[in-house]
Amino acid sequence: MQQQNYEEYWKLTNAFTDYNGRKFLDTLKTCVNFVDKYLKEEYAETKYSRLQLAVAKVNPISLISVRKSINQLVKLGFINPFLLSYHPQVHDYINAKTNRKRETLLSKIVYSNSSFNRAVNKNSSIKQINFLIQTLIEQGKLSKDEIIALMLVDIEARTEPFLTAYELQEYVKKAKDEDFVSRKYNQVAYLYNLLGKLDDLVFVKDDLYFKEDAQQIFGEDLKAIIKRRDPYLHRLYKNQLQEECEELYGYPMCVLEKLCYPVLIASHIKPFIQSDENEAYDPNNGLLLSRTVDSLFDLKYISFTDDGEMLFSKRVSEDVKRFWKNYRLEKTVLNIHRTKYLAHHRNLMFTIDSIS
Structure with a gap:
């Protein structure tokens, strides 16, 4: 297992938890309109400041929260770094008639374009969600401890796009030894919130499965176990x-x-x-x-x-x-x-x- 600094972990930004809510959609639409309007203008901090003011007008929150909301859109893959483009399916997401359609589009956008290492002024090709899902494919399911352990993995230092069962347990031990979850409980909650919104993934109690695999394992009991909110x-x-x-x-x-x-x-x-x-x-x-x-x-x-x-x-x-x-x-x-x-x-x- 590669050695790494304890503070190197998957860092999420979570200004929004409801990705179908008006505030999220209005903020996203404002960012998209801004990118279209100033497409030919190179990135600069002054450009970013103007976007912050535009977002604050439609979503009157503090500038710190405004910056978090924009960074969340960048990390999730909706808006690309440097404010020059956005995911091609963003308009479909904004205009979707149902939340169910947005769930599918969210999954496509996050899987194809998200990176927690990105920021408005920083690009990255490291894709944490892809790594997590590839590990889920290898393991069949991921426990809560294993999901938390994955947040410590330095993906860039790896040759394989997933963890083996042995490596996963090594990281589980590392996370427990360093009391990672107590120190970064917000980050853990942010990742759980995102995973719970992705299509064809399902939590059965604290274990993450592909929905099809869970249906084969739990049969008719699955509906009762993963009861959805009305x-x-x-x-x-x-x-x-x-x-x-x-x-x-x-x-x-x-x-x-x-x-x-x-x-x-x-x-x-x-x-x-x-x-x-x-x-x-x-x-x-x-x-x-x-x-x-x-x-x-x-x-x-x-x-x-x-x-x-x-x-x-x-x-x-x-x-x-x-x-x-x-x-x-x-x-x-x-x-x-x-x-x-x-x-x-x-x-x-x-x-x-x-x-x-």
Whole structure:
């Protein structure tokens, strides 16, 4: 296994998690129109600054978030570095009539043109998703630990476009020895979010399969295992959490940090995949959280007592614990139904800790 610096890993940018949402599509369309309008103008930082201002007009967020959103489009392969071109199927993506069609187009764009090493002012031919999928072809499935381990691979230093089973386990050991997931939990969540959106890939619990292989292995049970969200019911579920915040605090906000982020996540307490139809869209089975808190909560690095005190997984580093130690959920959020869901969440965290 090639030696590499611990900090060399697959770096994603994730300003957006909903690739069908209006903000994502408006930002993409603005970038495409800008590229078309200034096609003959060479790249310069002043050109990039003008694009940032154009994006900020249609998506009024901070300039830091604007830069992240543009870089995400570059890393995913929608927009090419130096703002001189874009993927040929971008217009089809923007104008797609259904989310299902966009899912297929997203997969084509990401597989053919993404590189996490790219930036607006930097090109790269290193394709992390291709490497991951080629490894999946070789192995048949990838566990959560193996997906995380792949993020440490220096693809450029390799001769083969995949990892063997032995090499994969070496990287799994390396990731655990260096406590990679605790330090880079946001990056892990970003990769999981992207993989969950790609066509013909499916997570069965924490294992990634090609959908056809999973159907052969799990048969009719697969539908129950990979239950998909109903987009309308999920929207109503998030609306109810926002309305609850408005009643309690006057505005939708992260119920832990008490900050009105422009993007808030309707985070399930009992995981969606483990919930029945009533639990899946029960607002008591949810908390409105910031992206950072949602990542920690979703991956069971933190949980809460019935009194709202924050609990930490043993997988969380001490500096993270110190930062969050004085945060807690207010009792107004913790009704009797929500505390029952939190008990389930705590048990999941303790179970993961006991086997890790």
